[in-house]
Amino acid sequence: MLEALRNFADTYLMWHEGPLIWGSDALILLTVIGIVAVLTYFKKWGWLWREWLTTVDHKKIGIMYMIAALLMLFRGGVDAELMRTQLAFPGNHFLDAEHYNQIFTTHGTIMILFMAMPFIFALFNIVVPLQIGARDVAFPFLNAVSFWLFFFGALLFNISFVFGGSPDAGWVSYPPLSELEFDPGPGENYYLLGIQISGIGSIATGINFLATILKMRAPGMTLMRMPLFTWSVLAASIMIIFAFPALTVALALLLLDRIAGTHFFTMLHGGNPTMFVNLFWIWGHPEVYIVVLPAFGAFSEIVATFSRKRIFGYGSMVSSLMLISIISYFVWVHHFFTMGAGPDVNTFFAIASMAVAIPTGVKVFNWLFTMFQGRIRLSLPMLWAIAFVPCFAIGGATGVMLAVAPADYQYHNSYFLIAHFHQTLIGGVVFGMLAGMYYWWPKMFGFKLDERLGRWAFWFFNAGFYVCFMPQYALGFMGMQRRMYVYPADLGWGPLNLVSTIGAYLMGIGFLFIVAQVVYSIRHGERDLTGDPWDGRTLEWSLPSPVPHYNFAAIPTVTDRDMWWVLKNEGRTEDLQPKSADLKPIHMPKNSGAPFLIGVSFFVAGFGFVFNWWLPAVAGLCGVAACLAWRSFQYDDEYSVPVEEVMATEISLGRL
């Protein structure tokens, strides 16, 4: 009995690995006990279930996405700090190969799929319906399903660390390295299933927001009156719908190779690994634009608002968004110019890759000229937007350098590449999401985040960024390859690596300031009583903060691109205030536990497939089917908010 337990602990809980694992186990156990205890003590279980786990309200789903993204930013950040610590000195022994390989794999995967993706979805959810004058998204139930698929996919991926072992074949997970023959543990299965489950949710989100934006706009909101953030979500949604299926297929086939003995990508028996590489990047390149376009959208809103000026060149902004989303389907080969596709193919993809930079560059100039002859307020969202410009300019420029195919033969797989994509992903996506978070935070919670702590975070994170990543360009010129857990002293890579590590610590401190800022502001943050704390321009700022669950008591009629700004200028803001005569009962979707249960079922099934345990696998799939069947017989999924209730709410908000 004891022997069996020991065996279990060593095989699945990896207790033979020592203190790091024991510590994590203890920490996780304590956290779980703590959460359960608090919820029980304060009798909050019912509240959790009714208000959050079963909610179909886009604003709450957005908030849950954001919390998850911040937690994952923390996890991915810890991974990053561990790696940088190992790389600080040549020949360092802090991590061994096995752990380093696992950590860069989880870091990359988490940052892209479980940090950047939920962060953009957070803003999709929180902002889009409010900007277009809708009461919810097109498919609120599906929206909740998307969230819980993401959540349980991410959970599945994360438990690999303490149960069975993490994946270690890189975030791109190229076969044959990721095939059973070379990577027998459960880690790679965790990778495949975690991403697959959350990926289904992502496709649904793409469909949902495409439908929402096309069908749910308030009267008068023509496409060319849509705020640019909504435009960016439209572009990103279209890209999701076209790109994610490639990933789904790639992951599914690789999973079949691993658990069903097929030979799609194996080395022997006719498998062809380069097929996976192509499928992965057919998704992978659009993916980086999927996460960065919403950041562009957020910057467009922020730059206009904090310059108190109309966005410059709206038409160019829209067409550049659309151009980017089209061209970025024709560049994927730049991730493997050196796989010998031939000079004609490489030339085509090289020039297409450079061409993506054109609309991106245009956007930068349009932001600059939005600020030109404006009145620039350096509040937190604007600080991050301004910091984005030089950072992304360099990142985009080095991207053009990488697109020069023959030169890429020297940059590929080197630290030059690492520096480049961190500069675009951090300078673009992370800066954009933080800017967006600061900007829309009052709309979500009714208070602003503290400026002073935010400035500390800003300066630490920015200074740290350049200290961390500029030396990595130089390391690339010194010939340092990516994914090396250790390097020798005689190549002269030591000093710059140490500098880079110091930069990473500075960024870590920056993140801690953000945590401190949030905690501090919950109590002491400046309350937003007007609903329009930044002197905003678009519809969401016409609503109180936080927004009532039905969003608009009366659906507005839109007559201008910067509707709210125009009304404020003309002194006609009461046009958007509800009149008691106009109020009608409001139809809202009912909460449902099914999305959560679907997520749980997928989790159980995924867990079963990871270990080839057929019982949970089948049970989980049956659970999914049962939830779907149950849902399809629920005819009564809406309810009506009576006029009196709407009126009472609006009166209590001082709007009637």
Place this chain on the structure above:
Amino acid sequence: MDRGKSRLRSFLLTLGAASALFLSGCSPDYIVLNPAGPVAREEMYLMILSTVLILAVVVPVFALLIFIVWRYRDRPGNPAAYRPEWAESRVLELVWWGIPIAIVGVLGFYTAKTTFALTEPPESNVQPLTIQVTSLDWKWLFMYPDKGIATVNYCEIPTGVPVQFELTADAPMNSFWVPQLGGQEYTMPGMAMRLWLQADQPGTYYGHGANFTGEGFAHMSFDVVAKSPSEFAQWVNQIKTSSSGLTLAGYQELKKPGVMGTVSYSSYPPGLFEDTVWVNGGRYFPDMMHMDRQANGGAGAAPGDPNAMCSPPMR
């Protein structure tokens, strides 16, 4: 035309030298910027050209940003113009659509040219040398089909002679990279890839696998030693006389995952490279092998030979 070309060359060279100096403070550690052969040099020219061209956008962006943020701060009594409704300018937008398009045009032209040029041997009137490279877990096997010798984790080449590296993998795909001689190319199971490199000066050049292959990946470095042709010939003779041969059994042993130092072999089973490619998938994509198996002397199993599936068709 030729004059213009050489002028561009010398301009780039000066600029390159200047920026390399600036970057490295004369340090030889910046190996990518210290090319020792024509391929690496061509690639460096393109790096410099692209750097110059992108600076034409980056510098104005920085300058504009600093100027605008400083000038249009929301300070009380700021005398700068404020035009909240000004949001269109055909002329300005033409400028910043036009300039990047022009830049991409120029850069695209030179990219295309070099991309095609680098598929040819750098020096056309010298008989090239072929070296066949197999990446293993976690070591590099070099075979000299014309000389019959093989080495592990180092290779020697004659200076001034174009070397055609034929690359494959008998393990997860890696990437063969010798920064001072030129850029990398993937080594892929079941395919034979080609990479032309050439060294101008004698020297020992750092090489490393560039694509992650698991646990021992960080230790997959190798040296490429360039010597004058006569010294190279001497070295070949010395290996032939003083080392022992690599047998098939020896190769199976070598293939087992592990990290090791350098080894030399006086001989190796002929056609080992071609057979490796064939077994790992070349048989299914004969056109992907980029080579005529018969001409190279590989005599593997015929397509469809059931034995070949599990036991490599090597004599």
